[in-house]
Each structure stands twice: as C-alpha cells, then as structure tokens.
Amino acid sequence: SLTNRLVKAGCRVQGVPGFYVDDNGCWTVKFHQRTSGIIIPIFGVDGLIHGAQIRLDHPLKDKDDPPEKTGVKYLTLSSTGKRMGTTSGSPIHFVGDPCSRVVYVTEGCLKADVAHALMHRTFVATLGVNNTAKLDELFAFLHRNGTEEIIEAEDMDKYSNEMVGKGASKIYALAARHGMRCRRLTWNPNYKGIDDWQLALRRKEQKMKEDPGMTFKEQYLNGLCGLEMLEACTEKWHAMKVDSISLRDYLGLTEQEYDAYLQTAPGVSFRELLDSQRKTQRFRVYQLDLEHGETRAFAFGGIDALHKAGFQQPPAAEYTLVYDGELICPVGQDERDILGRIFARYNQAFPPDYRGRSIAPSDVLELYDESERRYFYCDMAGFVQVKFSPALAKKA
Template structure:
C-alpha cells in the first residue's frame, strides 16, 4: 500500500510548502488564528503539526480532518479517492525537499559552557536595555540575567572567539557550519537573547524576543535546517531558588521579570499548551522540597476557551503529582503578573516621591 505523506495532504489543502532546505512552516490555525496570524507549525520531517497558541496537534490524517471537518474515521478513504492511490503505480519513498542531517543535541554541560562563552562576547544595545528598564529590570538585574542583543553579522568571527574559550558548538542549537566548513551562529532579526536555564541554573538553550513584531514575538534559537545544526526543544526555565512554593507562568522573560520584581521563585513553560517537559521539571523540584504551586498565566485564559482547556489539563497534572495548587488573579487591565507587579511598584514610587 502506498503511503500518504504530509506533502500530499498539504498540497490538497492548498497550504504552503516549506522553502528549499527547510523542514517546517507556519500556517494559519483554523481553530484560533485571525486572518493575519500563523501559529500552526507543520513539520514535514516528523510529519506532525501543532499550534503554539491553542495546542491542537496531530499527524497527517488529523491535519486533513482539522482543515476539512472530515470525520477522522473517513479520512483515509477520502484521501485515497482524491489522490487516486489505486490508479497510481507503486513509487519509492521520496521527499519534495532536501532533508538535512540533524546533529544530536549536546549535553547540558557543553550547551551551558558554549552559550556562556557566546553571551560573554556579545553586548546589549541601548534600545534593548531601555526595553528591559521599561519592564522594571535594573542594570544589575540585566547583568545577572545575562541578556544580550542578537548578533546580526560577522558571526563566524564571533564564533571564533567562542572557540578560543574551549567551548564546542557541536550539537548546540543555533550553531552551524558554513559552506567553507567554518562554525557560525544563526542570523535572525534584531531582538533580545534570553538564556533559558534548568533547575541548577545552567543555560539549556536561548530564546529570542523579536523587535517590532506583533505575532510570535518569542522564538527558540535553532539551527535544525542548517548544516551541522540541531533543533531546540521547548525547555522549561527556572528563575530563583526553589522553596516550598513556586509560581508557574508562561515564558522565560516573564518569569525573570516576576522574580526580579517580587523575589518569588518562578518556573516558566514556553506556553500554556507546551507542557511536555513540565512534569520532568516538577518531579525534580519536588525532590528539592517544592510542595505548592501558584499558577500565573496571562489573564486571557479567563476568556480564551483554548487556553482554558490547556489550563484544565495543567490543573489535572498538578493534582496527579500531589501538589497543592492555586491561581493568582489580578486586575485584568494588566495582561501578565509581571505587568501588574511593575505597575504597583511604580505607583508606590510615585506616592513616595
């Protein structure tokens, strides 16, 4: 029996194919996106899809069912008819794109060493420093967090300085080899690099907070589609030292700001739907004495049904793991807990001045 591939289904649905050499692309999610939004990622290598906003996910048949409202049990028959599989000769497995060889990810000690070396040779643009000041971070906070500006050029020379420290970019997301076989670091748009740390404070990966964009402001630094590169998993991030109670929120930068402004220990997931690595992190934190978790996701979970669904799954997970849990609620004029805390602190400063 001939296999149906993701490229077949995407062509039938009239969705875009990835550009040459790439293995994934973003399209509009029919469940939650507006006309200009594109949160649903289709991975043509793994032949799966997932929406970073509402969490809908699945494989080839699920994608067809999602876009056509065809009952899942009838998808195979309908696809076979539309693709005329019974009339086509058997063919060898093929791809419509060149699949790069992905490098296995390096262990955490080498990732931490390499990222630390990279950040040590980068600077922070004044505009980015002002952005962080406006979030409530002091220069001391910024220095401790090691936030830096994304490098935009001369990256091979930059990585040469990293190599001089003894760091090894092999298997570290964001690094790749040029055609001349030199190591380099990915070129992306301007933004702030955010170190994403594990439960011991080591840098697991990097996120980029893009400038001047409304959609998908935060991107994982990855080089999966480049020679010698590799992907970046959606890591959890811990800001502060674990105690009996921690706060659970969305996004490493938000966690860092909440911790800097309040002193609370904050665990961040990449998104309310991205819970794959959360159980692993919570298991480790429970060994360190954490017993209670307060969730503090952006206030749109109150009105967004897709976020509410993911939130309910999160509550079920915390209950199964035996944690006491509750939810922080604040003035809905402020989207995130970080915004609310900073507004209160500024109001107190104004009253006392």
C-alpha cells in the first residue's frame, strides 16, 4: 500500500533501494512485520536522502545464536537479490555544516544525529565500523571545503574489539591521504557510544540543578567542604526565610553539636566533635594501559569478560598505577559505599592531579592503610574483591 501511494503520487520507485517487483508483478518495498522499526534517513553531504536504515523493533537472531547474543539491531533498507531490486550501496550519512573545520566520524546514523543535536558539531556516520570505502570520496570533498581535522569517535569497544579497532585505524589513514589531521576521541568508558556519553552529561547537569544537596554536616564528614562553609550555609538559611526548618536541622547538627557551634556549652570543641566522626581512606587506581590504541578482550568489561579472556585474576603486568589518593569519609562507612564514592568522584570531573581515565569496568581499586591492602575489580554492577600484584603494574 505504501508503494502504491508513492506510484500514484507520481514517484518513480525503480532503482530506489528497498523497492522491487514481487511475484505478482507489482512494485512493493522490503519493509515487513519481521523487519518493522524506526526508519532512519541517510542524508548525504548534499542534503538529499540517499538511503535508509531500520532500527528494528525486535532484533533479528539466528536459531543457533547463544541466548546472550543480542541479535542484529539495525538493517539497511535494501532490495538486493530481488526482481528489479537495488542494493543500498552503503551510503555515508552526513549531518551538520559541509564547510566545518572539524568533523567527527562515528558508526550509525541515529547515533550521529543524536550526538549532533547534543553537541552542535558536524558528524559523519558509516553503516558499519569497517564500511569506510566511501569515506575516501567524502574526505576529498570536505578537505576542498576547508575541513582541517577529523575526529574519530567510534564506540569505546574499539579498545576491546579488534574489528572495531581496525575500522577506527582506517579513518586515520584516509584522513592522512587527504591532508587532514586525525585524532581519537576517548570519553568516559562507562558509556559505549558518544551519544550515550553526551546524554549522560546532559542528565547530570539537570540532576545537579534539581538536587537539594547535602547538609553542611554531611558535606563536612565526606570531605566536601571545610568549617568555613558554616558561615555561607547560615547566610543561605537566613535568606530562605523559612520557618519550617530550624538552623540546627538545616545544618544537619545534633543538639550537642549545635551547642558547641554556638559555644553555649563547655566541653569538647565543635571541630573535635565533627572530626571524631570522620576518617581518611587511602586508595590507588590501576587501569589497563591503552595509550597506544591496543585492544584487550576484557577492556571496560566486567568480571565475566575477564574470565572469558582467560584470566582468573586481573593481570597486573597489563595495568598502570594512575593515581594514589585519599578520601575523607564518615567513620564506619561501608566499604562498598566508599568504593562507590571513589567511582562517582573519578567518573566525570577530576581533580587537577588525576591522570587516569574515568573509572570504569576492568579498573582495579586498592584500599589500604598501614596494616591492610584490599583489591577490587570494577564489575558492571559493583566491585568484586580480587587478588592483585601491584609490584608488576607500571607507573603512569
């Protein structure tokens, strides 16, 4: 019915990918219930639609596929092999300014469109990580239009999947062939694609605006502020002019602590009362050495990926010590909560002396003091205690 409407409207469907003549001699399109989904247009640098991708409602799986395999999520709309059908030709998707000085390259049209909407940058997308043949012609065009730099923004599994890694390397070679610089974009590896990462940043910004935040005491016990913050919190409470919450409750203090703060009761000082409730936890961060684009089968993967790669424990010789720091935390805080805080603190915004990547699966954290050292592998859903030989690890 879709094809009939197009033909009646005067459109020519012959030679258009996806359309073909069926057994009854009628023109139709290869878009059926099994391949239903979102149709994503593939735009060329000329602004015209050169093809389409289908984001399937139900990923396609072969009957012999293992249960854990997710199946094919995307299909290119094509009628190759059908009567008077046409191949898609694997077109390159383009979104943004054809005269942009910097152009990002990724895999997947929808991903490029989402990243473009969030970043306001120019994106090129291939239909597969190794489907780069038509980039040659496009790069030549972009160079003539003034593009100076290509940024490879393939998914973060380029560090664990050799096929993805090789596809990313082809982008470098093609950029060099046409006289353009090329550099690799690496982001928080907890997010596979550049679109996921950018969306997470946007959501974090929104959450920070909506989050009422911690009380002064919670911030102090977690090492997020000093005693000088008391004055600012008190001024903020006065400015609020809300009778429903007392200053003591607003600061999060007990009655004894509040009296010590006001200096209306003899005994231990306010600072001593609070300092007795917090401690310093030392920790180290070890990460896989991926500086030169190497791939590791378990890079950014959980403990199952480590075991599948043939390791029962993290191979320390393939790790680098990237940070040795400390965290102030409440006395008695659970070990898992401490690990979670380290994960969150070194996940997006880093202190100036931190030289590692965002903490992610496959990283190893060490909690230590004068008497004990414990090592934890960052899994997909938390931390798993492991054995580790720090003496074998390199230093950043």
